[in-house]
Amino acid sequence: DGGITQSPKYLFRKEGQNVTLSCEQNLNHDAMYWYRQDPGQGLRLIYYSQIVNDFQKGDIAEGYSVSREKKESFPLTVTSAQKNPTAFYLCASSSTGPQGNQPQHFGDGTRLSIL
């Protein structure tokens, strides 16, 4: 079955530590996205990538970094510069075409907490 896999499901970060969230898709989608969701809130865009080896900042990129070395993979690193990282992180992908016109497919998220 095609889909998006996020791992781990739960992650704990210590003070001053960088952590990396994994996102893999086998849908052959060109575009991938990372969102942050806080309790009772909508999704806020962190970073997105429309093609391999290229990515753009979203609305709240500070304290985060990404890479897109393979079409299937779009890992997100939450750096120590992100002072309030506790949130639910969602990865999504969409097929070729104007991004605003394409349905997005989501993984089941990673819940990140501070130790």
Add this chain to the structure above:
Amino acid sequence: SQQGEEDPQALSIQEGENATMNCSYKTSINNLQWYRQNSGRGLVHLILIRSNEREKHSGRLRVTLDTSKKSSSLLITASRAADTASYFCAGPRNSGNTPLVFGKGTRLSVIA
């Protein structure tokens, strides 16, 4: 950069009743999408309605779009306990090849 804003924020109904959620948006769009999110899970795409469409159906879901009022509504008929979830509208951020912008969602509770 919020495009869609859902109303109400929360809705509680009895099983079998209809649920209506509304979405208002700011700028002109060429399509609007609706998603569902079950607690602790990712979002699932429900329906995409284009600006030249006024109404679209999918099973028990009916979506309407009024571009003159910059609003859309999602109707779930004969609701079931399994419909309990948050529902989000999303639209293009602006013209060009830019990502979607999601609203804050409506939390629907269907009581058996």
